[in-house]
Amino acid sequence: MTILEELERIVGRENVSGDPAITAAYSRDQHWTFVPPKNPAYVARPGTKEEIRDVLMLANRENAPVIPWSTGINIRGMTIPVADGTIMLDVSRLDRIVEVNHGMMTATIQPGVTFGMLVEETKKHGLRPAFPDAPLTVSAVTNNYLRGIYQTAPRDGLDHILSFEIILPNGETLQTGSRLLKRDLPYFRYGPGPEIASLFIAGPGTWGVVTELTLKLYRIFEHQKVYYVGFDDLEKPMGLLDRVNREELVSGCRFVDTIHWLPPYLGTFDYEYETLPEFVVVLVVENQDRIFQAQDHIVQTYIAESGGKILDLPQDLVDNLKCEMLGAETSPMIFGFKGNFYCVGYYGPLNLLPQYYRDFKENALEIGFEAEDISFYANTIARFHGQSTYYELEIYFDSSDKRSVEMLRTLHARTVANLLETGIYGWFRPYAGVIEPTLDRIGNFADYWKKLQNFIDPNGIMNPGKLF
Amino acid sequence: MEKMSEDVVLRAISHCFKCKLCAIADFHGSDEKWLALCPSGSYYGFNSFYSPGRFEVFREILSGEIDCGTEMLVKVAFGCQLCGACYERCKEVSKVELDNAELFEELRSVLAERGWLLDAHVRIREDVERTGNAYGASEKLEYPSSGDEVIYFVGCTARHREREISEAMVRVLNASGARFTVLGDEWCCGSPLLRTGQRDVASRLIAHNVEEIRGIGAEKMVFTCPGCLKTFKESYSDLGVELLHASEYINSLVSEGRLQPGKLKIALPYHDPCHLGRHLGIYDAPRETLELIGVEVVELSRNRGNAWCCGSGGGVKSGFPEFATWTADERVGEIRETGSDIVVSACPFCKRNLEDSGVKVFDLAELVSQTL
Numbered sequence A: 001m002t003i004l005e006e007l008e009r010i011v012g013r014e015n016v017s018g019d020p021a022i023t024a025a026y027s028r029d030q031h032w033t034f035v036p037p038k039n040p041a042y043v044a045r046p047g048t049k050e051e052i053r054d055v056l057m058l059a060n061r062e063n064a065p066v067i068p069w070s071t072g073i074n075i076r077g078m079t080i081p082v083a084d085g086t087i088m089l090d091v092s093r094l095d096r097i098v099e100v101n102h103g104m105m106t107a108t109i110q111p112g113v114t115f116g117m118l119v120e121e122t123k124k125h126g127l128r129p130a131f132p133d134a135p136l137t138v139s140a141v142t143n144n145y146l147r148g149i150y151q152t153a154p155r156d157g158l159d160h161i162l163s164f165e166i167i168l169p170n171g172e173t174l175q176t177g178s179r180l181l182k183r184d185l186p187y188f189r190y191g192p193g194p195e196i197a198s199l200f201i202a203g204p205g206t207w208g209v210v211t212e213l214t215l216k217l218y219r220i221f222e223h224q225k226v227y228y229v230g231f232d233d234l235e236k237p238m239g240l241l242d243r244v245n246r247e248e249l250v251s252g253c254r255f256v257d258t259i260h261w262l263p264p265y266l267g268t269f270d271y272e273y274e275t276l277p278e279f280v281v282v283l284v285v286e287n288q289d290r291i292f293q294a295q296d297h298i299v300q301t302y303i304a305e306s307g308g309k310i311l312d313l314p315q316d317l318v319d320n321l322k323c324e325m326l327g328a329e330t331s332p333m334i335f336g337f338k339g340n341f342y343c344v345g346y347y348g349p350l351n352l353l354p355q356y357y358r359d360f361k362e363n364a365l366e367i368g369f370e371a372e373d374i375s376f377y378a379n380t381i382a383r384f385h386g387q388s389t390y391y392e393l394e395i396y397f398d399s400s401d402k403r404s405v406e407m408l409r410t411l412h413a414r415t416v417a418n419l420l421e422t423g424i425y426g427w428f429r430p431y432a433g434v435i436e437p438t439l440d441r442i443g444n445f446a447d448y449w450k451k452l453q454n455f456i457d458p459n460g461i462m463n464p465g466k467l468f
Numbered sequence B: 001m002e003k004m005s006e007d008v009v010l011r012a013i014s015h016c017f018k019c020k021l022c023a024i025a026d027f028h029g030s031d032e033k034w035l036a037l038c039p040s041g042s043y044y045g046f047n048s049f050y051s052p053g054r055f056e057v058f059r060e061i062l063s064g065e066i067d068c069g070t071e072m073l074v075k076v077a078f079g080c081q082l083c084g085a086c087y088e089r090c091k092e093v094s095k096v097e098l099d100n101a102e103l104f105e106e107l108r109s110v111l112a113e114r115g116w117l118l119d120a121h122v123r124i125r126e127d128v129e130r131t132g133n134a135y136g137a138s139e140k141l142e143y144p145s146s147g148d149e150v151i152y153f154v155g156c157t158a159r160h161r162e163r164e165i166s167e168a169m170v171r172v173l174n175a176s177g178a179r180f181t182v183l184g185d186e187w188c189c190g191s192p193l194l195r196t197g198q199r200d201v202a203s204r205l206i207a208h209n210v211e212e213i214r215g216i217g218a219e220k221m222v223f224t225c226p227g228c229l230k231t232f233k234e235s236y237s238d239l240g241v242e243l244l245h246a247s248e249y250i251n252s253l254v255s256e257g258r259l260q261p262g263k264l265k266i267a268l269p270y271h272d273p274c275h276l277g278r279h280l281g282i283y284d285a286p287r288e289t290l291e292l293i294g295v296e297v298v299e300l301s302r303n304r305g306n307a308w309c310c311g312s313g314g315g316v317k318s319g320f321p322e323f324a325t326w327t328a329d330e331r332v333g334e335i336r337e338t339g340s341d342i343v344v345s346a347c348p349f350c351k352r353n354l355e356d357s358g359v360k361v362f363d364l365a366e367l368v369s370q371t372l
């Protein structure tokens, strides 16, 4: 039997195809200027865990590359094939919300469950997942498994995974955390023995296919207020950012450039953004009655002392961010400026913010980008660890314009080298364009990483070319 | 109708950032409900049937990587109602120049140039060429005429399949005293051929109808078929004639005191036809007509720009009948959720396809005529 016939046998004829009219749709994403398009050989859409297992076993036997695909919206070329003969394993048919547990404040879901689907369900319990700025159409399993960055990171942190189930390339199923001892108690991250689950997290489909994951949920507060505080320079807001994070006063805290990031936050291109200060700190205060009022009062005091100015924006626009915190719909507007959006995403200490941005802007201008096409985004994520912050350095460009693509490649290489030199904590995720220069710098860690990879996937079938 | 240059197509396609928001209805606008919006993707499942995936298929056709008109390719290109829901969502999140349905029409015309078409669509072309109408009907149906103030363009479906719509419209026009006429030799407006990529034949139909219309010298044309109206607005040269949907015309007749409809005193759901709503932006006029005749509109969960297609558009009813039925079944489920087995619409295609899935559909013109 050919691989196609085997796949047909496993998932059913109607759920697999090797026709380019099907495979082409999995060949390219937003990152195509860095990851060139390539069709997989087959797309298979299993409907059960057993079918996923059988496809993996077939691929392992035949040495056929496999790329797990949940919703394909990663925008970093992470599901674009590198090798010939690739099987694209589209697991979006596994879209069951297994459980929303009100008492435990958890949800157990399959990989085809999007944030939108999940919040529709959790909202009934007055709960929500931690939300990224990613469109609510992305897989909540994959986003968490890839360690996303969330709007409420200062309050809820980054890691929302409690336990999961993963099918390894050899077809074995592995459970993590408290699932190990009792499958219907998936609510605790730390099961018996060492916490090896973390080794898997943030791997771009390289160690197997996650088929179920249990996540933390958070309360939806009735009392919620959003502040947009304008600043005209990069240094001035630093004190405010430091205080509100250190003192755990806010759920959301972002520092962005006005022209590019306010449209997605306010949900409209149609506003006189150029009349506003160049930078904005966006703060979200939320809590239960009375605590909220006290917290809000302190935040207002700190804002007043910061030298920033609370922007007088129409209330319906201000409130758009409250919606976004229950599922981002307008965040993709940032792609709309020039048609394409480049960003390098990473973690670093808060106090380096001005330097990161100035260096990037200087380089981008020198390479030929216009000032209006350069921007940044900073999302603080913790009160500790030197006030860890998630950063994006961004360029708006038109990918059909060859010159700007060339400029971008130059800028990217320079930015990655610069950041590694200046000092960062780590990349948002390991992806093409940042992982290569990084592996050179991490010495024997890279060797152990490769050995572990080899241990889990000796035939190198899982998304080859994305890490090593 | 003009061919887009490859550069324009490729540029537009490269600006799709694959967020897939075009696959679901406005989430916060629907009280955080996950409501599917793209019939094609929802039914077939593979990414090629959603806008972002179909774009990449188009790219590979233009680049020559796809060089064979397989059955699957034809299904990917034509298994979509061109309902425009994807564009409606996309334009809210991006400022770029994608118009998904227009690009998909372009894709179809590229396939048609290579002869990669469905037999069912080729048959429509042959029928149109032979008889001047999309159903190949040979009988000549006569309509009364009372003057040249307004032309009622009947369209193939209200003439040969859903005749009660055109009969009702004629009753309404008669009751208003409007001096109207129907083209003596009305040919298909060209819509089914334009939607299926067969532009060359459509041009001939357009030329014929233009000739007929010019001979009359009316100031207005009224349409009960939004597909015809869209085609006239977008693909015909300016005829110096005001083009109106029946709902718009009826509303003006009422406001001028020429028509005095009665009140039905009933509550009914209204289904927004894609061609009328998303494609022409006419959402309010039909709702106003219903209000004028005492019908309280019960909004469906997916309404206006977020309406779920009836399933028949873009050549799907003829090309993929099972898919058309599935799409209508989905809508009928939503209609029944309102507690009603009856729905109002304003398009003969919607009436036909939704009725095939088991609900009673009244066209606006029918309801108005019932009140006279």
Ligand SMILES: Cc1cc2nc3c(=O)[nH]c(=O)nc-3n(C[C@H](O)[C@H](O)[C@H](O)COP(=O)(O)OP(=O)(O)OC[C@H]3O[C@@H](n4cnc5c(N)ncnc54)[C@H](O)[C@@H]3O)c2cc1C
Pocket (backbone or CB within 6 Å): A067, A068, A069, A070, A071, A072, A073, A074, A075, A078, A079, A091, A111, A132, A133, A134, A135, A138, A139, A140, A141, A142, A143, A144, A145, A146, A147, A148, A149, A150, A203, A204, A205, A206, A208, A209, A210, A211, A331, A332, A333, A463, B017, B018, B019
């Ligand atoms: C406008 C926009 C804004 C964004 N903002 C944010 C943000 O604020 N925060 C954030 O975190 N992200 C953000 N993203 C990134 C993106 O949405 C997430 O990375 C996304 O969750 C991952 O994509 P996906 O869920 O579609 O997974 P896919 O694209 O399907 O897969 C991503 C990777 O995971 C692997 N994979 C897929 N399924 C599985 C599985 N079941 N098991 C194991 N591996 C698997 C794949 O092989 C691939 O390597 C943004 C994206 C957009 C378009």
Ligand code: SF4
Pocket (backbone or CB within 6 Å): B015, B016, B017, B018, B019, B020, B021, B022, B023, B051, B052, B086, B089, B090, B091, B093, B094, B098, B100
């Ligand atoms: S067509 Fe628009 S909404 Fe759909 S995926 Fe592309 S950019 Fe997003």
Ligand code: SF4
Pocket (backbone or CB within 6 Å): B022, B037, B038, B039, B040, B041, B049, B050, B051, B080, B081, B082, B083, B084, B085, B086, B087, B100, B101
């Ligand atoms: S036009 Fe309608 S059916 Fe076609 S891709 Fe867009 S939303 Fe789907």
